[in-house]
Amino acid sequence: xxxxxxxxxxxxxxxxxxxxxxxxxxxxxxxxxxxxxxxxxxxxxxxxxxxxxxxxxxxxxxxxxxxxxxxxxxxxxxxxxxxxxxxxxxxxxxxxxxxxxxxxxxxxxxxxxxxxxxxxxxxxxxxxxxxxxxxxxxxxxxxxxxxxxxxxxxxxxxxxxxxxxxxxxxxxxxxxxxxxxxxxxxxxxxxxxxxxx
Ligand code: AP5
Ligand code: MG
Numbered sequence: 001x002x003x004x005x006x007x008x009x010x011x012x013x014x015x016x017x018x019x020x021x022x023x024x025x026x027x028x029x030x031x032x033x034x035x036x037x038x039x040x041x042x043x044x045x046x047x048x049x050x051x052x053x054x055x056x057x058x059x060x061x062x063x064x065x066x067x068x069x070x071x072x073x074x075x076x077x078x079x080x081x082x083x084x085x086x087x088x089x090x091x092x093x094x095x096x097x098x099x100x101x102x103x104x105x106x107x108x109x110x111x112x113x114x115x116x117x118x119x120x121x122x123x124x125x126x127x128x129x130x131x132x133x134x135x136x137x138x139x140x141x142x143x144x145x146x147x148x149x150x151x152x153x154x155x156x157x158x159x160x161x162x163x164x165x166x167x168x169x170x171x172x173x174x175x176x177x178x179x180x181x182x183x184x185x186x187x188x189x190x191x192x193x194x195x196x197x
Contacts, residue, residue, distance in 0.1 A: 008114035
């Protein structure tokens with residue numbers, strides 16, 4: 001049983017790598033960003049709250065995203081494991097995830113942190129903005145704000161996971177395959193078949 005957090009700033013490659021890893025290890029890929037964009041597309045109450053916040057590049061309230069994750073865990077009791085992408089993003093979210101997983105007899109096995117410098121993040125997201133249709137990729141100041149919000153509110157989680165020996169740092173520059181291989185090398189040496197605490 002393995003539960004991974006894929007971590008890093010906007011544009012670090014979390015979604016790209018999560019797709020590859022979920023397939024390789026039969027994990028359920030939970031991207032809070034994707035779930036929120038689906039809620040917006042469906043015009044749900046959550047989507048209505050989230051839209052304006054996402055458009056500014058700010059963070060959606062903790063209780064709302066925690067509820068989305070709780071719902072996904074409830075709906076997948078037989079999952080081999082989960083791959084959390086873009087969650088947690090704040091200390092209360094990290095604590096909530098730990099508590100939720102305890103409830104299911106699970107725990108975070110590792111936090112895989114993709115490291116990419118700001119200029120490269122900006123280049124990737126500005127480029128993606130030409131075709132993604134994502135409102136938060138559409139202008140440079142929103143992209144810069146997302147990176148700033150990451151630095152202020154999300155990067156401190158590195159110390160949260162570091163303290164319990166679960167922080168794994170990965171160079172996020174290279175081809176997609178090279179980075180997948182780096183991630184797999186780390187995952188292969190985790191204690192996959194027992195609960196890690
Ligand atoms: P979210 O959807 O999580 O977006 P993000 O963190 O800003 O990151 P991205 O999805 O843009 O980047 P990524 O790291 O997944 O990289 P990707 O693989 O796409 O969140 C969006 C918003 O939702 C937040 O701002 C917030 O408002 C809200 N939200 C979500 N979760 C929340 C939470 N937990 N709490 C509160 N609010 C929340 O790659 C990026 C680009 O680079 C792509 O074009 C890709 O093709 C390219 N690329 C990937 N790998 C490489 C490579 N190796 N070399 C070159 N290019 C590459
Ligand atoms: Mg993503």
